[in-house]
Amino acid sequence: MKINIFVTLKPGVLDPQGRAIHHALGSLGFEGVGDVRAGKLIEMEVADDTDDQALDAMCRQLLANTVIENYRIERA
Amino acid sequence: MKTAVLVFPGSNCDRDLAVALERVTGTAPAMVWHGETALPDGVGLVAVPGGFSYGDYLRSGAIAARSPIMRAVVEAADKGLPVLGVCNGFQVLTEAGLLPGALMRNARLTFVCRDATLTVGNASSAFTRSYAAGERIVVPVAHHDGNYYADDETLDRLEGENRVAFRYADTVNGSRRDIAGILNARGNVLGMMPHPERRVEAAHGGTDGRRLFEGLLETVGA
Numbered sequence A: 001m002k003i004n005i006f007v008t009l010k011p012g013v014l015d016p017q018g019r020a021i022h023h024a025l026g027s028l029g030f031e032g033v034g035d036v037r038a039g040k041l042i043e044m045e046v047a048d049d050t051d052d053q054a055l056d057a058m059c060r061q062l063l064a065n066t067v068i069e070n071y072r073i074e075r076a
Numbered sequence B: 001m002k003t004a005v006l007v008f009p010g011s012n013c014d015r016d017l018a019v020a021l022e023r024v025t026g027t028a029p030a031m032v033w034h035g036e037t038a039l040p041d042g043v044g045l046v047a048v049p050g051g052f053s054y055g056d057y058l059r060s061g062a063i064a065a066r067s068p069i070m071r072a073v074v075e076a077a078d079k080g081l082p083v084l085g086v087c088n089g090f091q092v093l094t095e096a097g098l099l100p101g102a103l104m105r106n107a108r109l110t111f112v113c114r115d116a117t118l119t120v121g122n123a124s125s126a127f128t129r130s131y132a133a134g135e136r137i138v139v140p141v142a143h144h145d146g147n148y149y150a151d152d153e154t155l156d157r158l159e160g161e162n163r164v165a166f167r168y169a170d171t172v173n174g175s176r177r178d179i180a181g182i183l184n185a186r187g188n189v190l191g192m193m194p195h196p197e198r199r200v201e202a203a204h205g206g207t208d209g210r211r212l213f214e215g216l217l218e219t220v221g222a
Helices: A016-027 A052-063 B014-025 B068-078 B088-095 B152-160 B210-220
Strands: A002-009 A040-045 A069-075 B003-007 B030-033 B045-048 B083-086 B102-104 B112-120 B136-143 B147-149 B164-168 B179-183 B189-192
Touching: A002 A052, A052 A069, B003 B014, B014 B045, B014 B210, B045 B068, B045 B088, B068 B083, B083 B088, B088 B102, B088 B189, B112 B179, B147 B179, B152 B179, B164 B189
Parallel strands: B003 B030, B003 B045, B045 B083, B083 B189
Antiparallel strands: A002 A040, A002 A069, B102 B147, B112 B136, B112 B164, B164 B179, B179 B189
């Protein structure tokens, strides 16, 4: 089973990388881009009987740092 | 004082720390590989070195913080053993939950490698007792992810409990409240981005870093 984990910075945490991307889009002439925030996508292949609890534990214990990041689990 | 320096794949300041510790304590530290499950008997300090453990994959310090030896370090720290994390070592200690907050990409996205002037905050801990509160010292920094982040409540608590060990005297990396180093609640764990081990003899341009190790030696005893 394929799982996608989206890891994103919590609202309120400054994202210098997102700001740099925003700036670069502006210099390419793209207008009307508001805020840009960069995150991560982690694609995993897991056993079919892996339950939500196990996936959640993986996120909390390693894949995301919950001090600064949120995560969302999506069964692909 | 017997000491131990952890070594992860990608550590690159482990030998600098070992040299500094040997100069000050007179005894070469035990170099402890990340796959070990126990610390050597009788160590009075564990030092977690700078570098790029596991290539900074996932997040700086994230993988190292989950290595077998770190379980032993967390257990020992909970019992009061002094633990010092420098640079990547600081990142490892936050990822391991021994210190609050996180170290994010520098605000200007550039790797910063230069001498930094620090202001000493708490000067009564085992690590900082050889300094005076408010004293300015010069210690080099070399990092890409040194931008300290914690929420307001955590920052207020750190300040209220006098747990900010060092602050940058001028902006270095965008750290909230210019925090360069913090202590845990008990005062036996210090994480700092600047490298005291790179300032231990006159040839380094100064000895402000050496005083941290000397203070520790006085506390822990020879």
